[in-house]
Amino acid sequence: MSVVRDRPARLVGRTLVRHDAVEKVAGRTRYAADFGLPGMLHAALKRADLPHARLLRVDTSAAQAVPGVASVLTAKDVPENTVWVDVPGQTFQVGALKARANVLADGVVRYHGEPIAIVAAETEDAAVAAVELIDVDYEELPVVDDSEAALEDGAPCVHEEGNLLASWQLHEGDVDAALADAHAVVEQSYETQFVDHAYLEPEAGVAWLDSGDVITVRAATQVIEHFRDLARILRVPDNRVRVIAPYVGGGFGGKEDMTVEPFLALVVQHTRRPVSMVWSRSESLLAREKRHPMKLRYRTACDADGRLVAQDVVILADGGAYALLSALVLLYATTCSQGPYACPNVRVNARVAYTNHTPASAMRGFGAMQVALAYEGQMDLLAAELGLDPLELRRRNFVERGDTLAVGQTLDTHIALPELADRVEAALGPKPEPSTPERRVGRGVACNFQPYGRCVWLNDWASAWVGFELDGTLVVRIGVPDIGGGQASSLVQLAGEVLGVDPADVVIHIGDSALTPLTGTTTATRQLYMSGNAVVQAALELREQLRPLAADLLESEPDDVEFAEGGVRSGGRDVAFRELIGAAAKREVPWHRLSIFRAPGGDAWRSESSWRGRVFPDFTYGCHSVDLEVDPETGHVDVLRYVAAHDVGRAINPLSVEGQIEGAVVMGLGYALSERVVYEDAINLTGTFAQYLIPTAVEAPEIEPIIVESGEGLGPFSARGIGEPPIGAVAPAVAAAIADALGRRLTVLPFTPERVAEV
Amino acid sequence: MIPRPFDYERPGSVEEAVSLLAAASGREAKLIAGGQSLVPMLSLGLARPDLLVDISRLELDGIQAVDGRIRVGATTCHRTLELDPGVRSLLPLAAEAAWHVGNPRVRNRGTFGGSLAHADPAAELPVVALAHGGEVVARGVDGERRIALGEFFLGYLETALAPDEVLVAAELERLPEGSGVGFHEEAQRADDFALACAAAVVKPDGGARVVVGGVGDRPLRFDGAPDELAAVVEAEVDPEEEAFVSAAFRRRLAVVCARRALARARQDAAA
């Protein structure tokens, strides 16, 4: 993507106040639940009380008789009761996978909390009362609540086709020979847990029947393209469904698959009335999809100089009851399992199993972050084995530009890991002293990498519309959902940069599948890369479209025209945009532009054999360090200080970049120390924020983000994505620090006080 | 997500409240003051009373010295206990413990009496009350009744209050002049329910008392020599095995809390 060549950036690289921040701080933003229509119904779900059972009878008669109930729907009322997700398949063992889930349970429930019926009523009270009166006769079925047990012979089947959901197999070089010859081999198992997104805004939405019989859903979502999935479920044409994404109160992948949308759309189809649905926090914690837990077994070997010679990796993930995005998550884990370290011999045996746990799907880090606990742990073990400083061992192994990961992925952009490690080391002073004689202070470092942009064979694209109004103000129309990471405001900044318009004169309309050009999902750390490039491209094309006219008005050469400060200028003369566009209108020069940015694609996936080749466009690299204090008696961990360095290519808005790093670090600390979903026989016991422990301002340390700008990234102005990357390095850094403090390495997440105290 | 419907009365006096409770026979009636435990339970569907009797405005707040005891009114807010300088000097143990109760918004509404009557075994103020000793003052159809604190907490969310009784105050024994007090809590996060907590008193005559919470179905009180109490706690507490926290770990934390509370109490006594 060509960058603006003609002058130093005026807006890019500056910390601009986000337009949405002003509205949010004043409480004026209308999130999904802050919207209503006259005559609106309230919908609620009847959810399964058991994790695996046949539904012998679902009796909704008492529910329907509750005064105020307008509609009670079950599986038979859903025109197409299947949500299909096309996912790249795996090896010959499993074959191509069409991930399949029900909208409403049909004859069987497979996880605790699976939706069985929808009630829509005049009031929330009536809906809740009616849900309680839905009578379900269950026949309990054997429960599978462990991924290893799920894959043993004779295990109860969650789905007819068996419990192996997906598998990725990889063998580059000769791992066994390398292990046999190695100077040092370390072997360890690691285990990660189910966690919840725990966004502050619960799942919510409102839907209604609009003109043209267009079923319109305004919901907290990361993906407005779900209008197609809804159309399929409802068996209506695609153009009769519209999805609007208001500003979302946090997503983190949890609002990537559909949440309330299909239920709302069904009620609208049946009743032709507007309807609202807001999930309770309990529902969200109990039944919303989670992050994949992974059991990781690694053997890692190096030569006498500490250079890696072999990585032998076994990954077993728990996909829960439905596939959703599990196969893709596993692919990310497989690709990144060797870490950002060169290694000639790599074998990965990765599988994900169905169980009767809550379905696992997308969550910030998406598989590539879970494996970091293992690959970093292995580096620490090798370093100890060789008597080397942990960062020194890593330096000897960092991938470099031109290297290829075992999966076949070449790394062709700058890899800043050495500089990141330098910057982190420089930031660290001496390790702090313990606050009491009984406590121990530990320091840990970790490096990681995380892809940004979608898998290349998906041939990703994003479109944007940029146009002036007659008065010279600017409008951007783009389908991007803004989930809090400044997705919209960064586009204002970019459009303003290219066209020379003050951000205060730019209005952006986002997130409407009917009215804004589609730009794809706000996931996979792809939005800055994709929609950012789309907006820059549209703005550049618009600028070039207007340049001849501008030159004419300024009586100068086109190449001498500068778009800046609210107008065009050349040789001491300037013309405000209002005048320029007025002239454009008269002379029929278009003053808007729609543009499609296409990411460089890749080879189509082939189903017959183990897939090899480029998977991702690029990666963002990081290096973190944490100082923490442990109370060995109580297992309490105080995080004293956290340093996080990332190469972001170019920081479009540095304050936003810092915010993403800091937020991801704290989410990672929760993952490392306190967050877990606890099940008993696949019944989810974790239904409140009092039980699901996300970090508060007290647990969060002072964080020092270090932003490195290598100037090489595929995004606008050479930016790289930063939404997900920082989360991966946190748990390994904490593991290393606790090991430093206690002399004992913990390998099962989260490192709760009980596990740290080792009672 | 939302409370199920119930009837609601806001009586103008304690007597009226008592009558309402007594007349409720057959229906489940609950008192509500600050509501910081009850209203969330209503929203979660964990409590489904037929009738709520609101005593939050009955002017049952306030702290006074009364006959060698300190009388704490039932509707005294945790926030008052936490922040009021007068309270800090009269009831230093309560002031320190109150800081651990929930978060500031919860403390702004939650009440001392509510905490005692709710009797969550992990709650801080019952532990403090038991450390002081004294009596709960209740009013029922038969008039005023005093219940020794040692006999007040009967089990998980269970007290000696009769269904028609309103807890109007607790009269806490003044600690002997020269006593030292200490409180210690272990919770995973700052404002969480305690995994274990302990209040300790070290008396000038050399005796000590420690009360631990969170490790049984009610707070447990132990008296003895300061050096021996931690071992007594370890031997006596018998927490239940739970999915989130093991019994062994809770026992460990109870012992640590007791020991640290006692250490603070010793320091406080020396000062």
Added chain:
Amino acid sequence: MTLELVVNGRRFREPVEPHVTLLRFLRERAGAIDVKYGCGEGVCGACTVLMDGVAVNACSVLAVQAEGTTIETVAALGENGSLHPLQQELVERGAVQCGFCTPGVVLGSLEAVRLGLAGDRPTLRRSLAGHLCRCTGYGKIVDAVEAYRDREGATS
């Protein structure tokens, strides 16, 4: 029962059922959508409002218990469309991402500063413990409240 109260300067006199929380009343009957439902347990702080000047979790108060009180939400801050200084600091220091926790954080922080419970960063963080944020990592929120506290100290 009939409930009388004032919300952001507007007087309400409405029949309301006892089981309706103050949160639900404010959102559905008083149009105060800036008061958010985050957990319903009193843990997350997204529903914080000022009731007679005292910060409370609206989800943990029954509407009927607010009889005769004056409720202020974040919408009551600022004059003539301009932001309150604390709001300005939050915005300028990048402390607002998804914004869902923000209204609660504003009101809770104002009380902490007013009561002198924001004197240093650890104490400030402790006062913020009942305001959960999943986006920012809290650092910039603490920066903003500190800056506001210093501004207040300078002008008072």
